[in-house]
Amino acid sequence: MVQGETDPAMQHPTGLSSRPTRVEVLVTAAEAYPVLERAFLGARREIWASFRIFDLSTRLRSPEAQAVGETWFDLIVHTLRRGVDIRMVLTDFDPIARPSLHRGTWKAVRQFMGAAEAAGPGAGRLRITAAMHSAVTGVLPRTVFWPQIAARLRAIVTWLNGSESHARSALLRDMPGLRDWLVSPKTGPLRARLWGVPVLYPATHHQKLAVFDRRLLSIGGLDLDERRWDTPEHNRPGAETWHDVQLMVEGPIVAEAQAHLETFLDVVAGRADPPPQRKLLRTVSRRRSASWVRFGPEELLHEIYDAHLMLAARAERLIYLETQYFRDTRLARALAQLGRERPSLSLILILPAAPEEVAFGGFAGLDARFGEYLQARSLRLLEDGFGSRLFVGGAAQPRRKARRGDGPQAAGPEGSRGPETADEHCVPEARGRDRLKGAPIVYIHSKVSVFDDKAAIVSSANLNGRSMRWDTEAGLLLDDPAQVVALRERIMRHWLPRDPEPALLDPARAIGAWRNLALSNARQPPDRRRGFLLPYDLDAAERLGRSIPGVPEEMV
Template identity: 40%
Template structure:
């Protein structure tokens, strides 16, 4: 095995996927993974991996033939409301069976599971949703061929269940010494480069880290091996020091409830502690800022400490609102936009001019104005999930700033508190957004927010090819126009 750093940060899939490929190629004994999506037909990127094949399937066959064991858990999804994702999960299971046959290894050497979170709603919400569920199920059956229906086994139930909770984590452990963790699933949709020089709908900013020779590696492996039993109530969550998780289970008494019972909310606790302890700066990159309790906690911290500043980077719009037709933007997306509208108002009220809220765009002029443009340029879609408290502590994982990630879905992330590692992470993040090294005061938690804000304002009025970096001001007007309130809905749904 070649010598590699103990901590690496990747801010797009090209580097992350290549490093993951090489870590798997180095495997001597085992690969243990838990992902929302893991498509083995994803093309390989690194030269060393491409020497053994074209796709992840080829890479895994090569490694399995050396005797490496593989245990992969992917998320299954509600077959009626998330049919394509349900089909993808079972396609991965079939890929796992094909691995065994192609590699010529014992079936006991490979385990690939599609795991459906066991939490289901109580009778009252199930009955309330039943007419819509039956209509959607009939529409799915009418739209799918017989072969496609066979690839969605959950659609065969006469009365559809509701499965509102998923496993949203993205992590893998190789040989008990390497952990790959963050926000990236494995498929072609997640691919992008740090230049984001692609059509807006194909951009994908994300953050993944690799750690080696760290206690978090063993904690992550124990988590992957036990989380299904934990959420089913068969075993307690294993103790952790460096890993942070969200875990939930079915309610014992659930008649009126749509929501599960939260077992572990370590990610929420980490964020709340950071808000309380930060002296100068809270820095967040997130796909969603929809949690009103988190927004209120941040605003309260701002009121208590007049020197506290906020830099928040998020996409201009959620993915369906940015790239789909109006008729295809579902109520859950509009509801999420309404929650984000309210959370951003709370942050602006709490911080005033001490808050910078920004979104990235490409440094080119858009061919035409659409929802996928901002400041006259194509947007860059942000899927990042990062928190940095001053320059002291950080978190990288799979959880967004929404109630679903903090209370419902299975999530996993890494606490980073080594000064050197926090510095490596901050350098990678800041270099990515500004597309260059920046002056020391631009990275000083006590000084950077007003400096970033001033440059972002300048970017708002510059021609795209003269902007500095990717960031412009986030524009909440579309959230105001398209956001929708659902008075009886729980904020944790989206």
């Protein structure tokens, strides 16, 4: 861990001054999962947590955790038996738009309840909540999109009817949100109930954080399941790669995270006001009191977005961004304007070569195509503002073929074997997006933003409208220069050759050095490349992208 001092000039968007913290940077699940396991093992009284995905069939990796069992189910049983209370919020999902994720949430709830039962009498208390965001889409847009909703319902029914009767019953057990929209005759197949317009839930809880005994915080972009397991070498099939960043933190920030975990469900439901914070950055929205014409929620807090604008405005040399999506045209315009006004400022942006479902499934639904349209548009805005002072990179393995995999394939974890892809088709524009310049891609899911040596943000939020304004997100503002530099070098070194040239890590020279390295790698066969870095293929995104008039950017 790194101890840092606080720059008194740096302020959180709330106007409150920040205080020092101790931070451990964890890159990929190979580093983060063992540390998370040890945090559960070390907890003495209570654990509060909120995750999008938390699968208890995930294998344990640390020797200490393996001493108590094979999977996270065993670790939860062990933790409860030691008398530790666990309060876990799992994100629930729209059962029609995201049926596989909805099913995964309720399967996880069953796992947790089974662990509590296995822990026996006298164990710690378990409070497990499957939390749907309170916001609902207005009647007018639901009516306009009723044909698409009905088609999705029929696809779900077709998928369910393709299972044997006993398997179908097991599937429906974990899909409670669908019960009101299915007709289950005593004999014969299921049917969709196509009268009435289903409620749609446009926002989710996307945060990934846990607090242990009110003294230790895990926060960042990484959920828990086998799909997300990867190592810093990324030597596995592209569909099994997963680059992410998580922080383990001690200090005053932990109390802020604890307060957020204790209150955010009431805040989102409109029963409470959000507590003031200093270094914890949030996106929080809630259900509108009355609006039949709106797609999304009422925006309440957009501190992560505000912090990006504030810190970018203070940057003088280099802004470094890693994100799963760069689709927020409002943020892109603001950054582009800074690029025009500040000729000394450069921007490095690292993205996955393609959305997960496109790269590894070849599927391109309306959401993926709209997302690619927004991302391509946002990148063109950056090009106009920064010119040659912009580098947009992707990542691929320095090998032509990855080793054979033994993990789950992805199309993606959002339902490669579920009904999400039943009404979608492979399109020519999606072909080959699992490779970049002839090599298997590294799928990037990290959410890291660094502004000179002054400040950095690590969070659960992508740089898209959904994360900036709709979904529940949480992240950490780092403002100690030593911590910021250490984080930036750690994150940048991951993509670079083992012994990078000094220019690659120098904010004043990095833009040219990164571009030259990426172009050099692109000219070489995969096994002769230095590091993972390659140019991002913007043309491929533009070929796939499609505008959808009338749909807000925040939908994707």
